[in-house]
Amino acid sequence: MKNKILVIEDDRAISELLCMNLTIAGYETVAAYDGIEAQRLLLWNEDADLAVVDIMLPGRDGFALMEDFRAKNLPVIYLTAKDDVASKVKGLKLGAEDYMVKPFEMLELLVRIEKILERTGRAKRILTIKNIQADLQSHQILKDGIPVNLKPLEYDLFILLLQNKNIALGREELLKRVWGEEYLGESRTVDVHIGQLRKKLELYDEIKTIPKLGYRLED
Incomplete structure (x- = not known):
């Protein structure tokens, strides 16, 4: 819904x-x-x-x-x-x-x-893309009904992409909103986590790389 x-x-x-x-x-x-x-x-x-x-x-x-x-x-x-x-x-x-x-x-x-x-407790608790469901209440990701084990930062990154489907998000924006304002590491860590999400969720075509910017999850 x-x-x-x-x-x-x-x-x-x-x-x-x-x-x-x-x-x-x-x-x-x-x-x-x-x-x-x-x-x-x-x-x-x-x-x-x-x-x-x-x-x-x-x-x-x-x-x-x-x-x-x-x-x-x-x-x-x-x-x-x-x-x-x-x-x-x-x-x-x-x-x-x-x-x-x-x-x-x-x-x-x-x-x-x-x-x-x-x-306000109004956010819909189930988000979907293709055969994947994200239950925001239980913090569980299901692929074809089977739980997928994501690390905490992978989960947070995927939910952010899912909540902003079809919108391009820059690496700096992703770092700020997932890793936090105080994070001092390299932006390449975003690329590594994106790679893991593509592999674990088989979203190779849906998670698009936007040259010189970042990523977009396309539905």
């Missing part, structure tokens, strides 16, 4: 970009383009897991919608051009989980979504 993200954004180009990237990352998306439509959207999406919301919306702005989100107990990330401190404080005080200012980095938004879903 996929997590469902509501995208409430009146700029259709930005909305389409958000929905496209969220879909590529493995989420289901539903879009609304104004505050009134967003209210109707909430009524029909009881299984939604998170909303990405612009503030300056026609009909009813993002701040006014927070009452509806709270009634549904739905986590919210404000994604807005309003970069003043007063608006950020207001948004967070109203109950938003996070507040991001446009222009934004898509990868950063995906990380924040992932963290909020995990923190």
Whole structure:
């Protein structure tokens, strides 16, 4: 099953970009383009897991919608051009989980979504690719139903790739998020672990090398 993200954004180009990237990352998306439509959207999406919301919306702005989100107990990330401190404080005080200012980095938004879903207990616990299942609750990887023994860093690296399917991740990004900010070793350690994942999971074609950058898990 996929997590469902509501995208409430009146700029259709930005909305389409958000929905496209969220879909590529493995989420289901539903879009609304104004505050009134967003209210109707909430009524029909009881299984939604998170909303990405612009503030300056026609009909009813993002701040006014927070009452509806709270009634549904739905986590919210404000994604807005309003970069003043007063608006950020207001948004967070109203109950938003996070507040991001446009222009934004898509990868950063995906990380924040992932963290909020995990923190709120909404993250889907089973991730899949081909004949492989990753159970995030038991920390178990199954291939054709049979457990695969991955070392802790191999597991963390594979889950990161799996949670960002079809997105290119640089070696430095992988090092930072798997090995940690304090890691001082060589980036080649990523290559070694990728090699082990390809071998153990037989994902030779799916884990793509991106020249001069890093890797991408393609589904």
